Amino acid sequence: xxxxxxxxxxxxxxxxxxxxxxxxxxxxxxxxxxxxxxxxxxxxxxxxxxxxxxxxxxxxxxxxxxxxxxxxxxxxxxxxxxxxxxxxxxxxxxxxxxxxxxxxxxxxxxxxxxxxxxxxxxxxxxx
Amino acid sequence: xxxxxxxxxxxxxxxxxxxxxxxxxxxxxxxxxxxxxxxxxxxxxxxxxxxxxxxxxxxxxxxxxxxxxxxxxxxxxxxxxxxxxxxxxxxxxxxxxxxxxxxxxxxxxxxxxxxxxxxxxxxxxxx
Amino acid sequence: xxxxxxxxxxxxxxxxxxxxxxxxxxxxxxxxxxxxxxxxxxxxxxxxxxxxxxxxxxxxxxxxxxxxxxxxxxxxxxxxxxxxxxxxxxxxxxxxxxxxxxxxxxxxxxxxxxxxxxxxxxxxxxx
Amino acid sequence: xxxxxxxxxxxxxxxxxxxxxxxxxxxxxxxxxxxxxxxxxxxxxxxxxxxxxxxxxxxxxxxxxxxxxxxxxxxxxxxxxxxxxxxxxxxxxxxxxxxxxxxxxxxxxxxxxxxxxxxxxxxxxxx
DNA sequence: GTGGTCTAGACCACA
DNA sequence: GTGGTCTAGACCACG
Numbered sequence: 001x002x003x004x005x006x007x008x009x010x011x012x013x014x015x016x017x018x019x020x021x022x023x024x025x026x027x028x029x030x031x032x033x034x035x036x037x038x039x040x041x042x043x044x045x046x047x048x049x050x051x052x053x054x055x056x057x058x059x060x061x062x063x064x065x066x067x068x069x070x071x072x073x074x075x076x077x078x079x080x081x082x083x084x085x086x087x088x089x090x091x092x093x094x095x096x097x098x099x100x101x102x103x104x105x106x107x108x109x110x111x112x113x114x115x116x117x118x119x120x121x122x123x124x125x126x127x
Numbered sequence: 128x129x130x131x132x133x134x135x136x137x138x139x140x141x142x143x144x145x146x147x148x149x150x151x152x153x154x155x156x157x158x159x160x161x162x163x164x165x166x167x168x169x170x171x172x173x174x175x176x177x178x179x180x181x182x183x184x185x186x187x188x189x190x191x192x193x194x195x196x197x198x199x200x201x202x203x204x205x206x207x208x209x210x211x212x213x214x215x216x217x218x219x220x221x222x223x224x225x226x227x228x229x230x231x232x233x234x235x236x237x238x239x240x241x242x243x244x245x246x247x248x249x250x251x252x253x254x
Numbered sequence: 255x256x257x258x259x260x261x262x263x264x265x266x267x268x269x270x271x272x273x274x275x276x277x278x279x280x281x282x283x284x285x286x287x288x289x290x291x292x293x294x295x296x297x298x299x300x301x302x303x304x305x306x307x308x309x310x311x312x313x314x315x316x317x318x319x320x321x322x323x324x325x326x327x328x329x330x331x332x333x334x335x336x337x338x339x340x341x342x343x344x345x346x347x348x349x350x351x352x353x354x355x356x357x358x359x360x361x362x363x364x365x366x367x368x369x370x371x372x373x374x375x376x377x378x379x380x381x
Numbered sequence: 382x383x384x385x386x387x388x389x390x391x392x393x394x395x396x397x398x399x400x401x402x403x404x405x406x407x408x409x410x411x412x413x414x415x416x417x418x419x420x421x422x423x424x425x426x427x428x429x430x431x432x433x434x435x436x437x438x439x440x441x442x443x444x445x446x447x448x449x450x451x452x453x454x455x456x457x458x459x460x461x462x463x464x465x466x467x468x469x470x471x472x473x474x475x476x477x478x479x480x481x482x483x484x485x486x487x488x489x490x491x492x493x494x495x496x497x498x499x500x501x502x503x504x505x506x507x508x
Numbered sequence: 509g510t511g512g513t514c515t516a517g518a519c520c521a522c523a
Numbered sequence: 524g525t526g527g528t529c530t531a532g533a534c535c536a537c538g
Contacts, residue, residue: 008448012522019223026226048452049523065230082232086241090227095245096146097220099153102251103192105209111246112239114213118222119238122229137521139528166511176530181511189443194262197537198302200510266537273477280480303538319484336486340495344481349499350400351474353407356505357446359463365500366493368467372476373492378483391536393513420526430515435526452523454525 001029005046013048017056022065025076028123036066036074079124128156132173140175144183152192152203155250163193163201206251255283259300267302271310276319279330282377290320290328333378382410386427394429398437403446406457409504417447417455460505 001024005016024030036042039057043050057074060066064081068074086094101111128151132143151157163169166184170177184201187193191208195201213221228238255278259270278284290296293311297304311328314320318335322328340348355365382405386397405411417423420438424431438455441447445462449455467475482492 007450007452013451014522022230023223023226026229052523055522079230081230084233084237086228086233086238087231090224091241093220093224094241096150097217097224098242098245099150099249099251100217101213102153102246102249103149103206103208104214106211106213108243108246110211111213112242114218114221115225115239115242116235118225119229119235122226124229141528165509167509176532177511178513178531179529182528184511195511196261197267197511198261268537276484277477277480280483306538309538333484335484338487338491340482340487340492341485344478345495347474347478348495350404351471351478352496352499353404353503353505354471355467356407356500356503357403357460357462358468360465360467362497362500364465365467366496368472368475369479369493369496370489372479373483373489376480376483395513419524421524430517431526432516432528433514436513438526449526451521451526 003042003046005048014052014055014059017046017053018059021056021060025065026122026124030076032076032078034076035072036076038073130169130173132175141179141183141186144173144180145186148183148187149192153249153251157203159203159205161203162199163203165200257296257300259302268306268309268313271300271307272313275310275314279319280376280378284330286330286332288330289326290330292327384423384427386429395433395437395440398427398434399440402437402441406446407503407505411457413457413459415457416453417457419454 003017003020005013007013009016011019021030021036030036036057037045039050039053043053046053057066057068061068061074065077066074067077098111130144130147132140134140136143138146148157148163157163163184164172166177166180170180173180184193184195188195188201192204193201194204225238257271257274259267261267263270265273275284275290284290290311291299293304293307297307300307311320311322315322315328319331320328321331352365384398384401386394388394390397392400402411402417411417417438418426420431420434424434427434438447438449442449442455446458447455448458479492
């Protein structure tokens, strides 16, 4: 999986890393149980500090996206969660996002169709 | 309109302010051309510094959500934009949001229905 | 002559007024000796404060663009100046302007040709 | 690069700073990718507040002149833009500038020759 | 009365 | 060590 960082972004590097890995998991590019690169390896590949990669991994672990085993390194969590409701935090984000879209002139059907397109790329689908 | 801040949030105060005002505009709680509180007034009401409020207003102005009239202070922009496409930035955010939802176990129809609910609250609707 | 103000501009109203009158004089839309509207009249037409118009007139007077006679109001100055050199202040502005143009990718010949076009509209030409 | 501020100028300090850096970039005194002084350093050198420098940097960043890298501070943007047309905003400024020059008695060839001189100092030239 | 600018100092997040 | 945020207060330009 290819990770690309923008050093001049508003988003901190560790968060960019976290976001891309989350998307990788959702799209199936990273399979459940798949091993992630070591902190050191990834840091070197990306030319960034190991602390930064470590912070991203800690965050992903804390959020339950990956599990970290001292012997085998980091792996994508086996999928378990099946909670049909969006977390309040995500719901709030979605509201803000839709607000901006609505003001800008995006109508609902256009928005919904875009959602469908994005959902279609996700491997983690629930019926 | 009621604005509430969480001082212990990760999100900077000025950004919380900006977000709530954007949502207020989208839901119609703040009508186009409506006058916003003065920088000083809002700062005092919220118990924060004027520069923090000023920063939020500058951001909103720069993004086109409000207009700052030297004579009468800040007002909600008259709605003009009617761009059916989501900006790349928002689209990226939406992708990340859906990725998280999908992993967590939210299925597409549930997500879409939530979007509908949120859209229903928006006054800024386009057919 | 038509004057239009943007209340949401960075440029103060009195300066916008001053700028438009200067351009009017240069293009010949306002002839030398031509009478300008009274402060009160112009303020009413534009829906702004008389103080604002007054400030613009004072500035124009101080810069020599107009003369103010208590009996007959403000008139465009008869053309007198014939100084072939740009004032240091304008030269500095020109340098900044060209710097921005150059960085943005405008080449010299394109810039020069634009200058020619603008000069062509000026009535105040010197051989 | 030497930066000098006039505290008694009409132009805000942060804008003076911005202007001088823009000119520095255009003349090549500041090369693409070159590191700018840190906010703190520059503030100390100039005897002004860090927030003032910060505001200048934010403005330059927003305008695309510099890039702010979380790791190493601010750097001059790698040159990319190659737009042969002047932005409407600059064109308007140019018109005002030429109007003032024309009234003052500067003729076109004199003006053009001054432009040439200024262009000659710019490193950011396009054929 | 409005926003715009600036200061002197502080604390925090990021890397 | 970097920039980002915030404060409490001040002064100024604009209208």
